Amino acid sequence: MSEEVTYADLKFQDSSKTEEIQEFDRFGIKVPPAASHVWRRRAWALTLLCCLLLIGLGVLGSIYMEKLNKLQNFKEELQRNLSLQLMHNKNSSENIWNLSITLQEIATKLCHELYIKNPEHKCKPCPKKWIWHEDRCYIQLTRYETWQKSDKICSDHNASLVKIKNKSMLEFIKFQRLYHYWLGLSPRKDKKDTTILDETIISSDWFTRNTSDLDDWMYCGYIDISYVYHTKCTETKRIMCEKLANPVKIESILMSEVPEE
Ligand SMILES: *[C@@H]1O[C@H](CO)[C@@H](O)[C@H](O)[C@H]1NC(C)=O
Numbered sequence: 611m612s613e614e615v616t617y618a619d620l621k622f623q624d625s626s627k628t629e630e631i632q633e634f635d636r637f638g639i640k641v642p643p644a645a646s647h648v649w650r651r652r653a654w655a656l657t658l659l660c661c662l663l664l665i666g667l668g669v670l671g672s673i674y675m676e677k678l679n680k681l682q683n684f685k686e687e688l689q690r691n692l693s694l695q696l697m698h699n700k701n702s703s704e705n706i707w708n709l710s711i712t713l714q715e716i717a718t719k720l721c722h723e724l725y726i727k728n729p730e731h732k733c734k735p736c737p738k739k740w741i742w743h744e745d746r747c748y749i750q751l752t753r754y755e756t757w758q759k760s761d762k763i764c765s766d767h768n769a770s771l772v773k774i775k776n777k778s779m780l781e782f783i784k785f786q787r788l789y790h791y792w793l794g795l796s797p798r799k800d801k802k803d804t805t806i807l808d809e810t811i812i813s814s815d816w817f818t819r820n821t822s823d824l825d826d827w828m829y830c831g832y833i834d835i836s837y838v839y840h841t842k843c844t845e846t847k848r849i850m851c852e853k854l855a856n857p858v859k860i861e862s863i864l865m866s867e868v869p870e871e
């Protein structure tokens with residue numbers, strides 16, 4: 611039985627082999643209708659392959675385009691985010707700047723309150739013994755000096771003889787009731803008439819030049835309560851100096867005494 615099966619298998623294999631050979635033979639021998647059939651099949655296969663390739667390329671291309679678009683979008687979003695961030699940062703730094711200005715203003719106001727209660731509070735933005743008014747510091751020296759010497763004394767304090775430039779300063783000076791104090795008016799060749807103090811704000815020639823070329827016969831202005839007089843600069847009057855106050859140091863508000871100069 612097993613022999614028979616083997617034989618049959620062999621026979622079958624043989625027959626398939628012969629068929630293959632026969633096909634091969636047929637291929638070898640030019641038989642026109644059969645050959646065109648094969649060629650057509652091959653052409654179809656080739657076309658299919660081409661189509662597949664094209665589709666593949668198309669798919670790849672579209673994937674590539676998609677990626678490119680995504681990248682483009684990402685880039686645009688990044689740029690948008692960046693400019694937003696920059697704007698935000700600008701806002702933030704502007705906000706911080708505005709906040710620091712507000713804080714400084716509050717500190718100045720608070721310090722002024724403390725200064726009214728204790729004129730030598732450590733937060734005072736003026737040196738010891740100086741009076742603080744708005745953004746300026748003032749000091750009165752009761753000794754008598756020539757105008758030029760007085761000017762020198764003030765500049766030694768990094769200050770200048772008092773000038774009255776606006777209503778607020780005028781009110782402050784009036785309140786001090788200054789008796790025979792030099793003013794920071796320009797020395798002049800002619801003796802100017804007496805004027806009311808209020809008028810000095812509008813029409814005065816406030817001193818800005820160097821005093822080294824001051825002549826003996828020149829006239830300088832001084833204050834007598836609410837009038838301004840002119841007299842020889844070589845006469846002696848009292849001294850009031852002014853200078854810009856420092857910014858109030860925020861942390862100094864928590865302290866209690868005035869710092870050493
Ligand atoms: C842009 O900002 C949005 C919102 O803040 C965020 O969700 C997104 O991830 C950001 N895009 C990029 C590319 O950073």
Ligand SMILES: *[C@@H]1O[C@H](CO)[C@@H](O)[C@H](O)[C@H]1NC(C)=O
Pocket residue numbers: 694697698701
């Ligand atoms: C910046 O501030 C302005 C006004 O304060 C506001 O209108 C704007 O929305 C802010 N921009 C950002 C990015 O925060």
Ligand SMILES: *[C@@H]1O[C@H](CO)[C@@H](O)[C@H](O)[C@H]1NC(C)=O
Pocket residue numbers: 701704705708
């Ligand atoms: C900061 O202050 C200035 C002037 O007061 C104002 O114009 C500006 O809008 C303020 N900025 C912010 C971000 O609040």
Ligand SMILES: *[C@@H]1O[C@H](CO)[C@@H](O)[C@H](O)[C@H]1NC(C)=O
Pocket residue numbers: 766767768
């Ligand atoms: C005047 O200013 C100079 C330079 O700013 C400084 O060195 C000096 O200590 C100041 N003098 C007084 C009395 O404030």
Ligand SMILES: *[C@@H]1O[C@H](CO)[C@@H](O)[C@H](O)[C@H]1NC(C)=O
Pocket residue numbers: 744745746775776778779
């Ligand atoms: C008045 O003028 C002085 C000096 O120029 C200045 O420091 C001060 O801020 C002015 N005050 C007012 C209220 O304009």
Ligand SMILES: *[C@@H]1O[C@H](CO)[C@@H](O)[C@H](O)[C@H]1NC(C)=O
Pocket residue numbers: 820821822
């Ligand atoms: C004033 O002038 C003198 C000499 O002309 C000069 O030495 C001095 O530095 C000047 N002072 C100022 C404050 O300009």
